[in-house]
Amino acid sequence: MLAENRQMSTLVLVFIGDFNPVIIQPFWLLSKRLIKEEEANNASVEVMHNELVKFQIDWFMVQITRDRFEIRTNQEPYFEPLRDLAMSIFAVLGETPLRAIGINHVRHYLLEQKPYKELGDTLAPFKNWPGLKEPELLTLEMVEKDNLGNYVRVRVQPSDAIRKSFALMINVNDHVNVSSNGIGRAAGGVISSLGERWQQSFNITDTLESNVDRLIKR
């Protein structure tokens, strides 16, 4: 099973809107009681600038620019705490305009050489590329859109995190449009979309993972 062979799983929550990066700092999070005191004390602040804030706390990383807020973790036990943290930040900064929320699932797997190569042939049959003698699939990207501006984008490609041959990555970008005709709406009114979408986003990713697993010839 592919799920059992998962080596690493990253969750990246991305918010598109208009931000003032320097507001959000480790001790600001502590002052709102959103992280532990020890976590704030041990934070690794990399950049603190009007245009960019970037810091790392034990289990998550934050990067904020004027139009993009990203928070991520590589540790599965903290997926739900990451969601709670993001929702709490935007509950506090309730007037911040948000235009979109991205729930990104990045999963990495190790395969044997044969099924790895054959998966490429299954996803994009090599017989359809007669000009190539020994083709290999590098990246496959699929998208599904709805009429509300939401979409799910799936990318299958070699892993960029596992430094071994035949490592596979599945990247699911679940995009939730929260704008009103492209204009940002107050975070306090739309941040609940993250909680509402949460389980469905994981279900979609699990289904896609199972589907890729089904296509792997063993």
Add this chain to the structure above:
Amino acid sequence: MKIKSDSTYFLDKIDEHQFTNSEVNRSVSSLVETAINSEIKKAALKTTESESIASDDDIINSINPLDIDKFDLGKVPQYYNYFKDTHSYSRRTQRWQGHVLNFNENNSHFTAKVEDLSAPGGTYEILEFDIDDVSPDDQPLVQIGAIFYWSVGSLMSNGQLSKQSILRFKRVAVWTQTEFDDAADLFFRFENNLPKD
């Protein structure tokens, strides 16, 4: 054309171990500023919410050749370790969400209802937890009804695999008195509009 900036001059000097204190002070300041600019540039390339991470190649491809000297300092982190990367990630983790039901007589243990997060809406279990398993910072949060996350799995850290069990209580933004009053007003308005029968 090779453009030699103060910063590359400084890096060369580091390699050769021949620089004065004043050169170090002046150039470190310049390095930090340039490194921050480089990070801003890298972050600015990530304009959508997709996962792709801007690489050094993206930066090199995106910059104006006239500015090339500003970006020779991609090497800075290697020299000064300003930017720390994580090499820790979890594997094969089982996650549950629970809420506290009650405490034992001496408050040393609490009982909780726990649900599997990989199969939400499924069966639940009633388990007992030792209060000492909760981190000191989280212990004030342990109250009846409090929500927590519990996980069991492995942690890979710098190539070393170890077993881990994590108990973390949910932290959410605390409502202000005004927010609480607004919510209460909304509730009473809603209640007053409900049919009386």
